[in-house]
Amino acid sequence: MKLTKSIVAIALMATALTAWSQDDIKNTEFNPVTTGVTSLSITPDARGASMGDLGAATEADVNSQFWNPSKYAFAYSQAGVSLSYTPWLRKIVNDIYLANLSAFYKIGSGDNQAVSASLRYFSLGEVMATDGDGAVLSTINPFEMSVDLGYSRKLSEKFSMGVVLRYIYSDLGYSDMNTGDQTSSASAFSADLSGYYTTYPVIGRNECQWSLGFNVSNVGSKVSYNKGNDPAYLPANLRIGTAFTFPLAEYNNLTLAFDANRLLVPAKPRLADYPDALAYDDALEEWKNKSSITGIFDSFKDNFAKRITYSIGAEYAYNQRFFLRGGYYYESKYAGNRQYFGLGAGFGLNVIKIDASYMIATAQNSPLDQTLRFTLSFDMDGIKDLFGRN
Secondary structure (H helix, E strand, O other), X not given: OEEOOHHHHOOHHHHOOOOXXXXXXXXXXXXXXXXXXXXXXXXXXXXXXXXXXXXXXXXXXXXXXXXXXXXXXXXXXXXXXXXXXXXOOOOOOOOOXXXXXXXXXXXXXXOOEXXXXXXXXXXXXXXXXXXXXXXXXXXXXXXXXXXXXXXXXXXXXXXXXXXXXEEEEEEOOOXXXXXXXXXXXXXXXXXXXXXXXXXXXXXXXXXXXXXXXXXXXXXXOOEEEOOOOEEEOOOOEEEEEEEEEEEEEOOEEEEEEEEEEEEOOOOOOOHHHOOOHHHHHXXXXXXXXXXXXXXXXXXXXXXXXXXXXXXXXXXXXXXXXXXXXXXXXXXXXXXXXXXXXXXXXXXXXXXXXXXXXXXXEOOOOOOOOOOEEEEEEEEHHHHHHHOOOO
C-alpha cells in the first residue's frame, strides 16, 4: 500500500516546521531536532504570529494559554473566549489546517486568580492509500489534537505563576488488510510551568509598562507510534521574553517585545557522527530509550546557542481599538532555517476583536511562506455591558 500524499502525511512534521536548501542538507552541522506531535509548536493566534511568533511577556489576552498562561492573572477582563484558524502549508496543499479554541475566567474576590483552557485540532487533510498500480484502496483523515486546563495566580502585585495540564492525542494510523501493515494512534500527557513579572516605571512624565515572562511547556511522556517501536519526544520548549510599552501620545501606545526559544529535546544521532554502523545503532537505541526528563537535561549539551530561535516584534495600538503589528523570526540554518517576517492588524470593539496575520518567509522554498492566520475574540465584560448586566 502507498500513501499518495506521503510528503504531507508522513514527512509533514519535518516539512511543516523546517525550511532548508540542498547546501544546508550537505552541511555536516545541519541537524534539526525532530519531535512527535510537532503541531503543538505551531502558533495558534494571529496576534502573536504577526509579531514574529512571540508572546511570553506581552500584555495578557485570551490566547495566553499558548504563550504564557500565568499572564491570565493580570488580565483586565473577567473572562474571554477566542477562536483561531490557520490554513497550514497552503502553498503545497489546501486541506490542512489548525483550529484553536481558548478561554479564561477570573475567579475569587481578589482579582488575582484565573482558570483557563484550550482545545487544539490539527487536521492533515485527506490521505489516499493506493496499491502498486495507483488504484485508490481507501482514504484516511489523520489528525492531532490536545486539550488542556490551566490555573494562574498572582503571588505579589507584580508577579504571577501558572500551571497547565495537557492531554495529547495523535491519530496518524492506518491499516491494510491485504498486507497486514498497521499503525496505531498515540497519546501522551504533558505539563507547563510559567511565570510573569510586570511593573510600571515612570519615564519622564509617562507611565510605561515593562514585563518579563517565561514558559516551560510540553514536559511529559513520549508518544509511541507503531506499537512502541517508534517513540518520539514531545516538543518540550523553554520560552523567555520581555516587552516594553510606552505612550506615543494620548490614546497611542507602542509595544516592543523580544522572545527566545529553545527545544528541550536531544537531537537524534546521525550516522555521519559515528565511526561505523554498529556504534550508530547503539547511540540510536540509547536515544530511543532515554526518558523525557533525561532528554531535557541532555538537550543543553547539544549545540545550545545554535538551537535558540529569536523573535522580535512591535505592536502599535490606538485607543485599544485599532492595532498594527510586525515582527521577525530567526532560526539558525543548521537547526532548521526558519526565517520569516510577520505582519498583521487587529480591530476591536467592547465585545469582539478580529485579528489577522500574514507570514513572509525569507528562506528560499519555505513551505511556511504566505501563511495566514485569523483570530476572533469575545470579551465577556463587553457582552455584559452590551446587555446592561452588572
